[in-house]
Amino acid sequence: MSTLRTTLIELQRLKRLDRTGWTLRGLPNGTESVAAHSFGVATTAMLLADELRVRGVEVDCEKVLRIALLHDWAEVRVGDMPRTATEYFGADSRKQAEMRAFADIVGPLSTQNSYRELHRDYENRDSLEAKLVKASDVIDLLVQVLALERAGARGLDEFWVVAKEPNFNLEGAAKEIVHDLIQSLVDERKATV
Secondary structure (H helix, E strand, O other), X not given: OHHHHHHHHHHHHHHOOEXXXXXXXXXXXXXXXXXXHHHXXXXXXXXXXXXXXXXXXXXXXXXXXXXXXXXXXXXXXXXXXXHHHHHHHOHHHHHHHHHHHHHHHHOOOOOHHHHHHHHHHHXXXXXXXXXXXXXXXXXXXXXXXXXXXXXXXXXXXXXXXXXXXXXXXXXXXXXXXXXXXXXXXXXXXXXHO
């Protein structure tokens, strides 16, 4: 049980770890934590998975939620690296650092292999579930940007670039639902901001 306790204590730090992208753009500390973002990703992913199931697509909802909850755990050790960090460190170095940090976090757990497999799936986008979580990651970002802009934040146009031609390697109903949702967020921004 001490292993579980130690892991939970470490992961709770995500509740206070600020999303760096907002801070770098002059928004105050506390604008959004990594844990708050993970909640948004999990909620979005659950809703997308449920919508797909209604349309007859087989989706493992437990897997979707597990991936969504753990997709940013590595940040408790490496921090929330904004996209600009990748320009300096390189995508491969960043990915390797996050994979090593994640492996170290779950290493003491008896269930480490299942967590590592879920994380690997997310990083490689091997399954429909992992692809849905990645789409949810972007959708949650756009929802947050829209909320911040509605509250008066400016200078966040660069975040909307991901909405122009997102490619999550989804097909059929999944691609349609994600595309329509992202387009509706873009349309909402045009109408209200």
